[in-house]
Amino acid sequence: MEDIFHWCREGNAIQMRLWLDEVEHDMNQGDDHGFSPLHWCAKEGHTKLVDMLLQRGARVNATNMGDDIPLHLAAAHGHKEIVIMLLKEKSDVNATNEHGNSALHYACFWSYEDICEELINYGALVLLANKDGDTPLDKAKPVLAKQLHDFAESNGQELKKISFKDQSWLGLKTRSRDATLSRFKGINATDLDLHSKLAVSSSGETWRGRWQKNDIIAKILNIRNLTARISRDFNEEFPKLRIFSHPNILPIIGACNTPLNLIVINQYMPRGSLFNLLHGAAGVVVDTSQAVRFALDIARGMAYLHSLEKILPIYYLNSHHVMIDDDLTARINMGDAKFSFQERGRIFQPQWMAPEALQRKPADINWEACDMWSFAICIWELSTREIPFSGFSPMECGSKIALEGLRIKIPMGTLFHLSKLIQICMNEDPGKRPKFEMVIPILDKMKR
Known part of the structure; x- marks a missing residue:
């Protein structure tokens, strides 16, 4: 090094x-x-x-x-x-x-x-x-x-x-981060101490543990049949998610590729996800000023991702996939990206997705414009402290967004500039939605 x-x-x-x-x-x-x-x-x-x-x-x-x-x-x-x-x-x-x-x-x-x-x-x-x-x-x-x-x-x-x-x-x-977090790519599974199962989802199991004296989160991917080709694709794709060079990106720090499991390793974030911060039992109060700072962090992180050459895994922006660092910095979690061998057609959190992402084939979608729609939902969530479309199941929600024009409603009393930004970012025409680098100066002015 x-x-x-x-x-x-x-x-x-x-x-x-x-x-x-x-x-x-x-x-x-x-x-x-x-x-x-x-x-x-x-x-x-x-x-x-x-x-x-x-x-x-x-x-x-x-x-x-x-x-x-x-x-x-x-x-x-x-x-x-x-x-x-x-x-x-x-x-x-x-x-x-x-x-x-x-x-x-x-x-x-x-x-x-x-x-x-x-x-x-x-x-x-x-x-x-x-x-x-x-x-x-x-x-x-x-x-x-x-x-x-x-x-x-x-x-x-x-x-x-x-x-x-x-x-x-x-x-x-x-603390300054331990240098081992950015030195190692391949991690031996026997070196991991996974002690607490945090969640089970369709994409896999999430565990908390320790590695090299660092607190980590390990995501064991749900792969029914781990073939040699999938293993090879995983080895090619996960290094592209080791993005340490931006403060609003939470990189993968390493991975394990065993005959039985594919495991993605992240740094542990004590405050958890933005979703948990806003809606969890802890009842953390996020005022308007902090909400704008979170939105600005997300915009900066997404602008940086969009500036890179297209990475193979797909990333769906939503508040579950934004982690909050101990200094209240919002960071886009690369551990939540989807790999090419995972089920790309299945959508598990449609509340944050643009209607065209639920209607069209992946090859026909402008993903950058879809990210902007998802960003608007995150701003709405930060503004209202509510879960989008909480009254519907994910399947109902996806169907109504795609086919029946279901949209979020901006409540009275929402800060005017945030309300206007949400509307602009959710333009029904994907080509008329702004780029993230256009949104950053607007949020930066609102922060002051």
Whole structure:
């Protein structure tokens, strides 16, 4: 494996760009100490590389093994421009590492006055105590401490010491991903520890388990007769779903091809699918702002998939197939793609499908336009928090959509711009539906 971390430390922009252009490479993977490429570039002060990584969706709040986020490293090494870039990308200005130190603790200790002021402008707390009870002002020299005290006061901070609270047990940290997730393609089935069956569907069984000390989801495909040809096709197709290079795509991290089973392996997502988040027993509240962010994530992921050369497996967009990462990023699950040897003609979740996808032969369908219709149903679902056509069985629903003109109804009170977008994306003429790259700027404006 190429040493991406060495190139980050060196600031080798050419090699970095070439590496990032390969879809199988995971920009959020960590080295042996959990340092992601963004950690290293922030530490070494490579501004252009930090910008490149942020534009491609690198996780700004990923932690290394010491719970440092990139902002800690940029502030500690005096890289003001990078500090500002990270803050603009919503870096957690009061994130604390294993010692309880925030980025401001380090900026104060090294007397980086301009960085201290930038951090305070973005809400850094001057009296946030670390594990030893020291605040950032305690780490600063007296003159700087007085200056920052007055600056924080003028910014409206309540100047009352905040005691350290250990929250590591809450599991809120977003770790850099283990590099093993993107290094291996073929996985030996004996190395998998599958301990909990989560679901059984027509396409197979879904299990939760462990592999290489990573939490995983394993999908055992339902194949009645596993022939040599099917096995060969599987080996050719699954690597095309190892798309690590986009933050809104959840790749297959590997697969097992045994004489009895075909198994697809995904990273475990604790929050589950978007469907479960919206309609599950947990009753998670998704406000309009978060709904727009989810829609934007889905649009970005689908736009990226449509920009790639056509992959053999077919992907049906719906909220069951969108997974929610621990930092509330929506990711298109490649583990839910259909392989060429699976039953392509059978539709199990028609509620999200365009009418022409239920009426025509696969060869006669504009799948990109169908994806846009499915996206509109997802937006409706995010807006209403309802399950589409919940009063019908899947068979009834598919028949009525295809033959009787059954369509979702946008309720009164739906945000005007979302309502308009749903209508545009569900144009009965597939050729008049927008492309995903046209929808992204609209959602991006709505997000602000």
